Amino acid sequence: MRHTISVLVTNEFGVLARIAGLFSGRGFNIESLCVAETTDPRVSRMTIVTSGDDRIIEQITKQLNKLVNVIKVHDLTGEDYVERELALVKVNTTQENRAEILSIVDIFRAKVVDVGPRHYTIEVTGDEEKIRAITELLRPFGIKEFARTGRIAMARSLRTK
Amino acid sequence: MEKTGAEILIQSLVDEGVDTIFGYPGGAVLPIYDVLFKFSGPLRHILVRHEQGAVHMADGYARSTGRPGVVLVTSGPGATNTVTGIATAYMDSVPVVVFTGQVPTALIGNDAFQEADIVGITRPCTKHNYLVKDITELARIVREAFYVARTGRPGPVLVDLPKDVLTAKAEYVRPDKMELPGYQPTYRGHRMQIKKAINLILNSQRPVVYAGGGVISANASVELKSFAKKLNIPVTTTLMGLGGFPGDDPLFMGMLGMHGTYTANMAVTNTDCLIAIGSRFDDRVTGKLDEFAPFAKIIHIDIDPTSISKNVMVDIPIVGDVRSVLKEMLDAIPTGKRLSDYKRGIKGWHRQIKDWMRTHPLNIKQPRRGRIKPQYVVERLYALTGGDAVITTEVGQNQMWAAQFFRFKRPRTFLTSGGLGTMGYGFPAAIGAQVANPDRLVIDIAGDGSIQMNIQEMATAVQYKLPVKVAILNNRFLGMVRQWQELFFNRRYSHSCLGKLPDFVKLAEAYGGVGLRAEKVGDVDRVIKEALKIKDRPVLMDFLVDPKEDVYPMVPAGEPLNKMVLL
Numbered sequence: 246m247r248h249t250i251s252v253l254v255t256n257e258f259g260v261l262a263r264i265a266g267l268f269s270g271r272g273f274n275i276e277s278l279c280v281a282e283t284t285d286p287r288v289s290r291m292t293i294v295t296s297g298d299d300r301i302i303e304q305i306t307k308q309l310n311k312l313v314n315v316i317k318v319h320d321l322t323g324e325d326y327v328e329r330e331l332a333l334v335k336v337n338t339t340q341e342n343r344a345e346i347l348s349i350v351d352i353f354r355a356k357v358v359d360v361g362p363r364h365y366t367i368e369v370t371g372d373e374e375k376i377r378a379i380t381e382l383l384r385p386f387g388i389k390e391f392a393r394t395g396r397i398a399m400a401r402s403l404r405t406k
Numbered sequence: 407m408e409k410t411g412a413e414i415l416i417q418s419l420v421d422e423g424v425d426t427i428f429g430y431p432g433g434a435v436l437p438i439y440d441v442l443f444k445f446s447g448p449l450r451h452i453l454v455r456h457e458q459g460a461v462h463m464a465d466g467y468a469r470s471t472g473r474p475g476v477v478l479v480t481s482g483p484g485a486t487n488t489v490t491g492i493a494t495a496y497m498d499s500v501p502v503v504v505f506t507g508q509v510p511t512a513l514i515g516n517d518a519f520q521e522a523d524i525v526g527i528t529r530p531c532t533k534h535n536y537l538v539k540d541i542t543e544l545a546r547i548v549r550e551a552f553y554v555a556r557t558g559r560p561g562p563v564l565v566d567l568p569k570d571v572l573t574a575k576a577e578y579v580r581p582d583k584m585e586l587p588g589y590q591p592t593y594r595g596h597r598m599q600i601k602k603a604i605n606l607i608l609n610s611q612r613p614v615v616y617a618g619g620g621v622i623s624a625n626a627s628v629e630l631k632s633f634a635k636k637l638n639i640p641v642t643t644t645l646m647g648l649g650g651f652p653g654d655d656p657l658f659m660g661m662l663g664m665h666g667t668y669t670a671n672m673a674v675t676n677t678d679c680l681i682a683i684g685s686r687f688d689d690r691v692t693g694k695l696d697e698f699a700p701f702a703k704i705i706h707i708d709i710d711p712t713s714i715s716k717n718v719m720v721d722i723p724i725v726g727d728v729r730s731v732l733k734e735m736l737d738a739i740p741t742g743k744r745l746s747d748y749k750r751g752i753k754g755w756h757r758q759i760k761d762w763m764r765t766h767p768l769n770i771k772q773p774r775r776g777r778i779k780p781q782y783v784v785e786r787l788y789a790l791t792g793g794d795a796v797i798t799t800e801v802g803q804n805q806m807w808a809a810q811f812f813r814f815k816r817p818r819t820f821l822t823s824g825g826l827g828t829m830g831y832g833f834p835a836a837i838g839a840q841v842a843n844p845d846r847l848v849i850d851i852a853g854d855g856s857i858q859m860n861i862q863e864m865a866t867a868v869q870y871k872l873p874v875k876v877a878i879l880n881n882r883f884l885g886m887v888r889q890w891q892e893l894f895f896n897r898r899y900s901h902s903c904l905g906k907l908p909d910f911v912k913l914a915e916a917y918g919g920v921g922l923r924a925e926k927v928g929d930v931d932r933v934i935k936e937a938l939k940i941k942d943r944p945v946l947m948d949f950l951v952d953p954k955e956d957v958y959p960m961v962p963a964g965e966p967l968n969k970m971v972l973l
């Protein structure tokens with residue numbers, strides 16, 4: 246099963262290599278990994294999407310916790326959390342299909358961020374499902390380039406009843 | 407007053423209580439060596455002959471004392487030569503702190519002369535490592551390095567020191583507080599879990615303790631003994647756990663696993679309550695996983711949460727320091743009827759174990775005439791030393807025979823590369839142990855193959871007048887390889903015969919040590935006695951043993967523990 250794990254690490258030289266090395270050295274897989282500084286410049290947050298059975302996920306979280314640079318590990322899976330990805334899609338355009346593409350952009354609340362004579366670059370944000378859906382709809386027009394960030398995630402705050 | 411980085415380093419070591427550095431100089435660390443030249447404080451430097459030797463020595467120092475061992479080497483090749491030693495210490499959780507020189511910060515990444523990315527190289531085989539980028543971080547990092555190495559589950563830590571950091575100047579202030587928000591080992595076991603564990607044990611009929619190296623690193627052997635005695639539980643240990651429980655105690659069943667005793671392996675296969683203490687269910691211990699302890703509920707006490715339920719799912723995990731958990735367990739054992747009922751209930755189990763011990767003891771027959779049996783040499787070493795020695799081993803048959811036939815009565819008296827299985831470990835480790843324990847008898851039980859992997863350290867032992875003893879069980883083969891080829895490759899002895907061996911007696915003498923040889927059974931005692939008399943130089947004993955001898959019992963890799971091949 247897939248898991249989204251949020252990891253707080255000290256923002257130091259080599260931390261990313263340590264985490265990537267842990268995954269490759271122990272044969273765990275990484276589907277995506279995002280990392281950036283938090284509001285505290287000494288701390289970074291990594292969001293790692295990985296998969297495995299319960300035992301593997303347990304090992305992953307324990308092994309992460311064991312690293313001296315790791316402050317906190319939070320497996321968000323099974324909890325209520327928000328996750329987002331951003332994708333940039335450069336799609337071929339022609340005189341005839343521009344309107345159709347723009348309506349897709351509109352439906353997904355995406356944005357055209359760059360326009361060329363024969364292409365649009367579209368920015369879309371959302372969960373994985375949404376990104377997949379828009380990509381599928383744009384594919385018939387011809388996707389020239391595609392870049393996505395990988396997931397970032399955060400637990401939802403508990404609502405008071 | 408401002409100090410240079412090199413001076414700060416040495417002062418920090420003194421402040422950490424370090425008394426010995428095992429090292430080898432080179433360009434990048436010359437500023438440190440220059441400080442050592444003038445230094446008159448309580449810090450000794452042992453000049454090794456190969457950096458791998460330095461790490462094994464520091465490791466032997468650490469395993470025999472419990473205090474971190476310290477290594478100092480230069481950049482590039484000096485640093486890469488330490489890798490096997492570091493990996494060895496990592497696999498066996500030994501606190502070692504390795505300082506490597508590095509090219510100046512401005513040159514890092516430029517393929518400078520003698521540059522190696524040692525922090526990158528050792529990341530997967532250190533508990534933690536550091537590149538010191540600025541002199542203001544140096545004192546803090548040294549402090550942290552020692553703290554991380556010796557606390558929690560101990561392990562090696564490497565600190566990489568660029569040359570410009572060593573020559574820069576700063577005020578030295580020993581940091582009194584460490585900020586390691588991501589490093590907080592759990593020491594105290596969970597109350598409820600401890601209660602549950604005691605309940606499980608008291609309801610069992612066939613309990614077994616399976617103790618590992620964690621008992622030794624946690625200094626918990628006294629507690630382990632009280633625990634086993636109070637609940638009358640038979641004990642087996644792993645290779646790493648030998649000495650953690652007295653080898654001559656009636657409750658001791660010997661080592662378990664691939665070359666474990668019949669009794670230990672049968673007991674683990676039949677137990678209904680396995681209490682794993684500071685052990686990690688290594689494949690050499692468990693054999694075929696699905697058939698390991700098939701009837702048992704398992705309790706697992708370990709300081710490292712990643713060890714728990716990694717290979718074998720356990721019923722009652724207790725994360726914590728083995729010693730503190732055992733103490734709490736001791737306090738939680740009830741007295742009165744509950745305890746006496748339990749003890750009555752396990753009587754049959756004890757009878758069964760006695761029976762196994764009687765029918766399948768570990769013993770060897772040494773014919774009066776004919777070749778020396780390697781096991782006999784170990785038995786005689788045990789007898790003639792009264793078991794009062796620190797034993798190190800190389801890897802292979804020698805290691806297994808040492809484990810089987812020497813009875814280790816005390817912790818920190820058996821030093822062996824269990825996890826990585828590093829040939830060449832035993833001799834430098836013995837030197838390190840001798841440096842740390844000048845008045846103790848230290849013996850490396852070696853193979854003729856392994857001893858040649860770090861034989862150069864003979865010069866170190868001679869230079870520092872260290873009376874380390876080496877007992878080579880010389881079978882003219884890479885014996886353990888030959889044994890596997892015999893059993894699993896239909897006797898195709900591919901490259902396992904050491905066609906040409908040096909004359910070990912002359913070799914020892916060439917280094918300035920003493921060489922002795924035993925060719926006949928009758929020579930064995932004489933050679934050992936003579937060696938024991940020598941107090942100012944290393945001694946190499948060359949025992950020409952039966953080359954056909956194999957290690958038994960043996961559980962073939964991947965088979966369950968009760969499928970032992972017996973003699």
Ligand SMILES: Cc1ncc(C[n+]2csc(CCOP(=O)(O)OP(=O)(O)O)c2C)c(N)n1
Binds near residue numbers: 803852853881
């Ligand atoms: C550095 C290293 N290389 C290779 C091996 C594989 N290996 C394991 S045991 C062994 C044979 C050891 O021979 P020897 O030292 O003569 O000991 P014996 O088994 O004969 O007692 C070898 C080659 C190893 N453990 N370590």
